[in-house]
Amino acid sequence: MRRLSQRGFTLTELMLVVAIVAALSTLAVYGVRKYVFASKAAEPIYMIGQIKTAQEHWREDFHAYYTVSTTIDSFYPDTPNNAKRHWQNNAHADFQRWTFLGVSTPNPVQFGYATVAGGPADGKPNLGTTKVWTWPADGEPWFIVKAAGDLNEDGKFSLYVSSSYTQEIYAENESD
Numbered sequence: 001m002r003r004l005s006q007r008g009f010t011l012t013e014l015m016l017v018v019a020i021v022a023a024l025s026t027l028a029v030y031g032v033r034k035y036v037f038a039s040k041a042a043e044p045i046y047m048i049g050q051i052k053t054a055q056e057h058w059r060e061d062f063h064a065y066y067t068v069s070t071t072i073d074s075f076y077p078d079t080p081n082n083a084k085r086h087w088q089n090n091a092h093a094d095f096q097r098w099t100f101l102g103v104s105t106p107n108p109v110q111f112g113y114a115t116v117a118g119g120p121a122d123g124k125p126n127l128g129t130t131k132v133w134t135w136p137a138d139g140e141p142w143f144i145v146k147a148a149g150d151l152n153e154d155g156k157f158s159l160y161v162s163s164s165y166t167q168e169i170y171a172e173n174e175s176d
Helices: 011-040 042-062 095-101
Strands: 112-118 142-149 158-163 170-172
Touching (some): 011 042, 042 112, 042 142, 042 158
Antiparallel strands (some): 158 170
C-alpha cells in the first residue's frame, strides 16, 4: 500500500511567516507611536494660540502685555509630567493672574504653561532651549509663552515656545 504524502508547512516556512509578522508589527508600533506623539503636540499648539490671543487682547486694553508667570519656568497648572490635570489650579501661585488674562480650557492638560512680558528696556529671559534667540530691537513691549511636557517621564521636556515677535511656534524634543 502506498503512503499518501502528508501536506503541511515546514519549519522553515513557519519561521519565515513569524519573521514577516514580527517585522510588520514593529513598523505598526513605530507608526502608531508617531501618531500618538503628534496628537499630543496638538495641545500645546492650541493653548499657545489661546495665550497669544489673550495677550493681544490685554495689550489692546492696557497698552502692554501681562506678566502672568512668576518666571518663564514657573509652569501652570502644575509641574509638567505625563499626567493630565485640570486647567484650574487654585493652589498655584499664578492662578489669579491666569484668571485675569482669561485663558482657560475645559479639557485636562498634559503640558505646563508660562508667559512673561516686558517693556522695551526689559531683558528677555533665558528660554532653556538649544535655539539661539535673537530679538528685534524695535522698542515695543513683548511677551514670551512657553509650554513644557515630560510625556514619557524621562526628565527631558518637550518644549514649545513663541512670542509677540512671531506667529511661529518653535518646538524642541517633540517626542520626549
